[in-house]
Amino acid sequence: MAHTADLTSDTEPAKAEGEPPEATPLRPGRAARAIVSDGRAVHDAIEAVLAAPEESREVARRAYTVVRDQLVTGELDRMPVDRLRELVRGRRVTFAPVSDAGLDTVGAVLTAGTEGLGRVARVRRRTAKRIMAAAWQMRESVEESIRVRIEPDARTPEQTALIAALRRYERTRPPVMKGPDPSALASELGRHLGPAARGASRGRMLLTFSKRKRQEARDALAELDATLSSKKVTAARKRLSRAESVLERAQKTPRATRLWSDYLARPVAYNALLIEVGGLDPVKEAGQGFLPADIAEQVRVLPLDQSLLKTSLRGYQAFGARFALVQERVILGDEMGLGKTMQSLAAMCHLAAKGATHFLVVCPASVVVNWTREVERHTLLEARRVHGPGEKREAAQQEWAATGGVAITTFEALRAMPEDLDVSVAMMVVDEAHYVKNPNALRTQAVSEWAALSRRVLFLTGTPMENKVREFRVLVGHLRPEVAGNLDIADGSLDGTRFRETVAPVYLRRNQEDVLSELPPRLETQEWVALEGSTLRAYRKAVLAGNFMAMRRAAYDPGTVKGSPKLRRLVEIVGEAADGRRKVVVFSYFRDVLETVTQVLGSERDGVPGVHVVGPLTGDISPTDRQAMVDEFTATKGPAVLVSQIQAGGVGLNIQAASVIIIAEPQLTPSIEEQAIARAHRMGQVRRVDVHRLLCGDSVDERVLELLADKREAFDEYARRSDLANAAPDAVDTGSETELRRRIVAAEQKRLKVA
Structure with a gap:
């Protein structure tokens, strides 16, 4: 201007000649x-x-x-x-x-x-x-x-206003x-x-x-x-x-239906905002896994570079990533559903921002697709699938070695990867690390060899112990042999406090109830029914033959609702869920049970009208097709049922669309059920999760529950709280599955007076 x-002023001096x-x-x-x-x-x-x-x-x-x-x-x-x-x-x-x-x-x-x-x-x-x-x-x-x-089934005006305010703040x-x-x-x-x-x-x-x-x-x-x-x-x-x-657009409030649709599509983001504005961050000690103060402080003060992350971290997740970076060779044993994958990605992004180029993820084949998606969705890193037929896998492996990125491979493919590959792995991540608890297994040996070549190694597992605490020592031994040695106490006494102090440099565990204030409750119900008619005859025949597996699925033997008490109750539960427009996952160990359930639910005579059935999802289905099934189940408008083998669907998949879970028969390993339930009861779940366990009285189901009571207690004491609760390291040994089967069959034969 x-x-x-x-x-x-007239009194101000005149400028000298030549001044600008x-x-x-x-x-x-x-x-x-x-x-x-x-x-x-x-x-x-x-x-x-x-x-x-x-x-x-x-x-x-x-x-x-x-x-x-x-x-x-x-x-x-x-x-x-x-x-x-x-x-x-x-x-x-x-x-x-x-x-x-x-x-x-x-x-x-x-x-x-x-x-x-x-x-x-x-x-x-x-x-x-x-x-x-x-x-x-x-x-x-x-x-x-x-x-x-935030309750999507209630949708009160006050909660709608809260969602609108959170959206504006975001x-x-x-x-x-x-x-x-x-x-x-x-x-x-x-x-x-x-x-x-x-x-x-x-x-x-x-x-x-x-x-x-x-x-x-x-x-x-x-x-x-x-x-x-x-x-x-x-x-x-x-x-x-x-x-x-931007601010003008943010001020505009969409219709309530759009607000709720956005919430259901992005519940994790909304609940993170809710925690922030409500001051609901978990207690610091819980978010830090109750680590000793000196270790917690070393971890806390590390500046975490999140510039290559696309997704915001919860406070406890940022701490977990820092723990992996500071302690370098650790086990992250957070309870399932707390985002262990996200924490490992954050640690890799930090290292990549500092100049690191090569990262290695080893996981079951069933979750390779999910890992690839997570890397692409949450980070700016390059995901490379080193998996598949020989030539294709070798080409991907050479490309990773030449250009870097996150190589995602399986336990089996890792064995074929040459150790002299000219790469410097900045961080090796092993997902479902409890798969390498057997020191004699070839995959365990391959992981151990690659771990020895990597400066930083992060094991991810929500179930580090299933049968024996000595298995936990094996995992620690891959990372810090000196810590594993200290767990082998000669006098057989290792109380909870000493245990936590010993494993603190290598083990971090947080539970859902401690850090996820927004997680809806989980209601578990034992659905007891009685064997009768053809199912009772089939059961007695299986006991007589000493056929443990036939005993476990005898309740589904005829394959009809009329003749099967478990099927009747299953159809009733699915019908009640459909009335409430809720989605259901049915888990079973047995494929023939899954086929029966799928057939019954989809039949005009015995099924539930209007319910869409997806599956069966079994171990034979490729990881890509498994994810496609989950996507179909999630995208279905209205009631739907996903029928899945518990080992295949209980690992690596996120099924938050389901809020009702039916477990067709009790599993011999408590952690398998926990993993399956955690597919739905995890961060991002917006409804109460109802878990129904179908059980037959006076049958193998009762014997399984009785013999696994000690095993579940050991799992809770150790895996949930990182605490042996005054137990000796091997005191929680409940024997192998073979021994459990033998004892259960013998008990049932004795009860029924069958030779």
Whole structure:
């Protein structure tokens, strides 16, 4: 902007001849006021853009508080007033007058207030105050314990408003004004605006008697004019325009149906936002796996470079990635569903950002496709499948060696990979690492050899121990032999505290209940039925023959609903789920049982009308086709059933679309059932997960549950809590599956008096 006005005083000295002419100072008036107005507009616009994330966060926080208070109020309105008895201090208080007055719940007492209680006959004012103090204490307790979960089946207006607020916060949280930090420009404009406003006003200049102040005003006005005319402000105006457009779109709230559809498509993202705005981060010690303070601090202070990640990490996930980087050779034993894959990807991305080029992932064939998808979906790294026929695999392996990236291979293919391959593996990740617990197995030896060649090795397993704790020693031995040696205590005593201290450098475990506050509950039901008719005859025949496998599936022998009590109950459960428009996964060990279930559910006579059946998903199906089945199941509108072999569908697949799980028969290894259930009950699940175990009374099912009781207890004590609970390392040995089968068959033959 050109300005010709002059505010110089007659007394100011003239310029010496030859000095460069100065820019013409600005006079107070309309032009000067326009400059100040423009400067203030740019300044305020930048401030508004910078403040938008916090403002939208506060809106989301208020929406969260409304939903939380609604839940708290509902809980208190159901809570009998007698619950306050233990909280009232002082002399004994009789609650009968309060209840007789209709204030029979804690919520009613809070609504009445001290004045309302004081008007109740036989309730003195001092007593009313004590009752009221107890009621507020109870409210605080409920408020601390209540879990706010977004319920897609309820869809209350308050929850819809919460989703809308979270969506708005998500869209404004990242810097919407791209490029250089605009706060510095806002500060610069802010410094000039005050004095420049004085220099733009004739009246204010006349009232300014100090010559220095008048000059400061002139200088500020000139500097403001120069700043507004600069290239940086010209660029900032364009960025401001785009940012304001983004904010305007973020303010628009879609229809409720679209909001809920977006939530169901991206529940993990929404629940991460909910945790943030609600201040629901898990307890620090739980998120750090209750590691010793010195190790936890070393891990915590490592700056994690997430520039190559496309997805945000939860706090406990970032800690897990740091743990793998700091300790270098470790087992990540998080409970299934907590995102172990994501944590390993974060560790690889950190190393790649620092210059590392080659990474190796070893996993079961069934999850190669899933690993490839996860690398492409969550990172900027290149995924390379080193798997398949010989020539194709060798070509992929050579390409990986030459150009780098994340090589994804199987345990079997790893054995064929030459050890002299000219690569430096920055990190080796072994998924489902409990597959290499047998030191005599060829795949175990191959993993051990490659692990010895890699500086950093990360084992992923939610079930590090199934039969014996010595198996855990094998896993540790691949990584840190010196730690494994310390687990071999000569006197056979290794209590929980000493165990945690010993394995802390190599083992990190977190449980769902400790770190996933948004995870819906899991309800387990044992569905007991009785063998009868043809199924009973088939069962007796199997016991007589000592055929353990036939005993386990005798309840499905005829293959008809009428003759099979388990099938009848299964169809009933699927029907109830279909009525609630819920999706079901049926797991069984046996393929013929899966075929029977598929046939029955799809039949016009015995099936469930309107339910779409996918499967059977078995071990013979390729990993690509398995994922395609899960995708079909997930995409189905309305009720659907996925019928799956428990070993094939219970590993590596994410089936959060299902909220009902049916286990056709008890499994001999508790972790197999846990893995299968965790396919649905994991991060991203938005509904309560109902688990139905189909069991026959007076049968092999009862014997399996009895003999595995100790085994499940050992699994819970060790695998869940990283704690042996005063057990010796080998005290939890429940024997091999062959021995279990023999004992169960013998027990049933004795019960039925069969030779």
